[in-house]
Amino acid sequence: MVQLLQHLILSIAVFLFEASHGTAFPAYGSLGGLSERQLEEIVPNLRPRVPPPPPGPPAFTGAKLVDDAAHPWRAARKNDIRGPCPGLNTLASHGYLPRDGVASPVQIIEAVQEAFNMENFAARFTTYAAHLVDGNPITDLISIGEKTRKTGPDPPSPAIVGGISNHGTFEGDASMTRGDAFFGDNHSLNEPLFEQFKDFSNRYGDGFYNLTVAAELRHQRILQSMATNPEFSIMGLRHITVFAEAAFPLNIFVDGRTDKPQHLPLADAENFFKDMRFPRGFFRASAPVSSEGVESVFTAHPVPAGRNVGVNNFVPDNRLGGIFDFCLFYTQFINTTIRGLYPNPTGVLRRNLDINLKFMFESLGPTPPCPQVFPWGEN
Ligand code: HEM
Structure with missing residues (x-):
C-alpha cells in the first residue's frame, strides 16, 4: 500500500x-x-x-x-x-x-x-x-x-x-547546520543552527570547533531532533554519517600547515559552511584524512541506532545496522535500501x-x- x-x-x-x-x-x-x-x-x-x-x-x-x-x-x-x-x-x-x-x-x-x-x-x-x-x-x-x-x-x-x-x-536528520526534512528545508545553511555551531565552539572550544565541540554539538542536535521531530531517524547509513560528519571538519577543513591539529578556527568554518569557500590561501591537510576522531565523538554520548515513534519517544532499532555493526549495515544497505x-x-x-x-x-x-x-x- x-x-x-x-x-x-x-x-x-x-x-x-x-x-x-x-x-x-x-x-x-x-x-x-x-x-x-x-x-x-x-x-x-x-x-x-x-x-x-x-x-x-x-x-x-x-x-x-x-x-x-x-x-x-x-x-x-x-x-x-x-x-x-x-x-x-x-x-x-x-x-x-x-x-x-x-x-x-x-x-x-x-x-x-x-x-x-x-x-x-x-x-x-x-x-x-x-x-x-x-x-x-x-x-x-x-x-x-x-x-x-x-x-x-x-x-x-x-x-x-x-x-x-x-x-x-x-x-538525514540532526545535521549540525541544516534543518530536518520534516520541517522543510534540509539542504540550505540554517542560520540559527549555525549560530548554535558558533556558540558551542565558543563555549566548549575557546573559539575553535574541536573534538569536544564536535561531541557536544553532535549530541545537542540529536537531542533537539528527538524532542521536536516525530519522524526523527538515525538508522543504518545515517547512524554512521551522523557521527562521521561531525568529525570531517576537524580533519578536512583545518589548514594543512596548522600547529593545532583538529582545531578549526570559527572564521574558517564560516568560510566553508556559509560562503562555500576556502579560507584565503588555504592549504589542504598534510596527510590523507577523513573522519579521524569519530570514535570519541560517538563514545562521549553513545546514542544507538534508532528512531522516534512520536516526539520524545526514541526507540533503539538496529535492523539496518550502524556505526558498530558495519557488516549488518552493509548487508541491509544493499538488500533493503538499494x-x-x-x-x-x-x-x-x-x-x-x-x-x-x-x-x-x-x-x-x-x-x-x-x-x-x-x-x-x-x-
Ligand atoms: C566524498 C564525497 C562526499 C559526499 C557524497 C558527501 C555527501 C554529503 C551528504 C549527502 C551530506 C548530508 C548529510 C546530512 O544530512 O547532514 C553531507 C554532509 C556533510 N558533509 Fe559531505 N560528502 C562528501 C564529502 C565531504 C567532504 C570532503 C567534506 C569535508 C569536510 C564533507 C563534509 C560534510 C559535513 C561537515 C557535513 C555535515 C553538515 C552538517 O551536519 O550540517 N563531505 N555530505
Missing part, C-alpha cells in the same frame, strides 16, 4: 516536472524509486555510459595550496546546484567539481582527493554509497543537491532532482548498478567486514 502510494506520488511528480519545466527528465535525476513504467519511459531518452573504475590514491599526498589561481571562487549562478554538504559545495564553487553541481563519481573522488586530501577508501565509499541511492546510474551523473535559487515553480519532488538532498537515503529503490532492474540499468555495487564493495577496504552482497543474484 505504502509502495503503491509512493509510486503514485512519483508518477505525478514526473508528470508535473515535465509539464512545469517543459524539459525532459534531467540527466542527473535520481532513478531510485521509479516504477517500471516510468523507467521504460525515461531510460531510453538518457545517454548511457559505462561507469569507469574509481581512481586510486594520488602520487603526492602532502599539504599544498589549493585555493590557487586555477581554482578561483565564484558565487553560484542561478541554476547552479548546491546542497547539504559544505565540502562538495566548496569544491563546486572553486571549480574542483563542475560549477553547476552535477558530477560523475570519478570527478567527485578526484576532487575530494586533490583539494581536501580525503583518504582514498573513504572518498570511494562515501561517493558510491551516495551515487547508488541518489544518482543516475544510466548517465553516471549525480547532483550535489538542490538548486540554489529556484527560477520557475518549485521542483515538485525532491526525489527526482534532489540528488544528495534526497531525504532518508544518504541525507533493492527497495530498484526492485527489479534490467538491461543497462542492471549492468551499471552491478558495476557501482562492485565499486562500493571494493571501497570497504582490503579486508571487508563481510563478503559481497548481490541484491538480485550473482548474474
Whole structure:
C-alpha cells in the first residue's frame, strides 16, 4: 500500500516536472524509486555510459595550496546546484567539481582527493554509497543537491532532482547546520543552527570547533531532533554519517600547515559552511584524512541506532545496522535500501548498478567486514 502510494506520488511528480519545466527528465535525476513504467519511459531518452573504475590514491599526498589561481571562487549562478554538504559545495564553487553541481563519481573522488586530501577508501565509499541511492546510474551523473535559487515553480519532488538532498537515503536528520526534512528545508545553511555551531565552539572550544565541540554539538542536535521531530531517524547509513560528519571538519577543513591539529578556527568554518569557500590561501591537510576522531565523538554520548515513534519517544532499532555493526549495515544497505529503490532492474540499468555495487564493495577496504552482497543474484 505504502509502495503503491509512493509510486503514485512519483508518477505525478514526473508528470508535473515535465509539464512545469517543459524539459525532459534531467540527466542527473535520481532513478531510485521509479516504477517500471516510468523507467521504460525515461531510460531510453538518457545517454548511457559505462561507469569507469574509481581512481586510486594520488602520487603526492602532502599539504599544498589549493585555493590557487586555477581554482578561483565564484558565487553560484542561478541554476547552479548546491546542497547539504559544505565540502562538495566548496569544491563546486572553486571549480574542483563542475560549477553547476552535477558530477560523475570519478570527478567527485578526484576532487575530494586533490583539494581536501580525503583518504582514498573513504572518498570511494562515501561517493558510491551516495551515487547508488541518489544518482543516475544510466548517465553516471549525480547532483550535489538542490538548486540554489529556484527560477520557475518549485521542483515538485525532491526525489527526482534532489540528488544528495534526497531525504532518508544518504541525507538525514540532526545535521549540525541544516534543518530536518520534516520541517522543510534540509539542504540550505540554517542560520540559527549555525549560530548554535558558533556558540558551542565558543563555549566548549575557546573559539575553535574541536573534538569536544564536535561531541557536544553532535549530541545537542540529536537531542533537539528527538524532542521536536516525530519522524526523527538515525538508522543504518545515517547512524554512521551522523557521527562521521561531525568529525570531517576537524580533519578536512583545518589548514594543512596548522600547529593545532583538529582545531578549526570559527572564521574558517564560516568560510566553508556559509560562503562555500576556502579560507584565503588555504592549504589542504598534510596527510590523507577523513573522519579521524569519530570514535570519541560517538563514545562521549553513545546514542544507538534508532528512531522516534512520536516526539520524545526514541526507540533503539538496529535492523539496518550502524556505526558498530558495519557488516549488518552493509548487508541491509544493499538488500533493503538499494533493492527497495530498484526492485527489479534490467538491461543497462542492471549492468551499471552491478558495476557501482562492485565499486562500493571494493571501497570497504582490503579486508571487508563481510563478503559481497548481490541484491538480485550473482548474474
Ligand atoms: C566524498 C564525497 C562526499 C559526499 C557524497 C558527501 C555527501 C554529503 C551528504 C549527502 C551530506 C548530508 C548529510 C546530512 O544530512 O547532514 C553531507 C554532509 C556533510 N558533509 Fe559531505 N560528502 C562528501 C564529502 C565531504 C567532504 C570532503 C567534506 C569535508 C569536510 C564533507 C563534509 C560534510 C559535513 C561537515 C557535513 C555535515 C553538515 C552538517 O551536519 O550540517 N563531505 N555530505
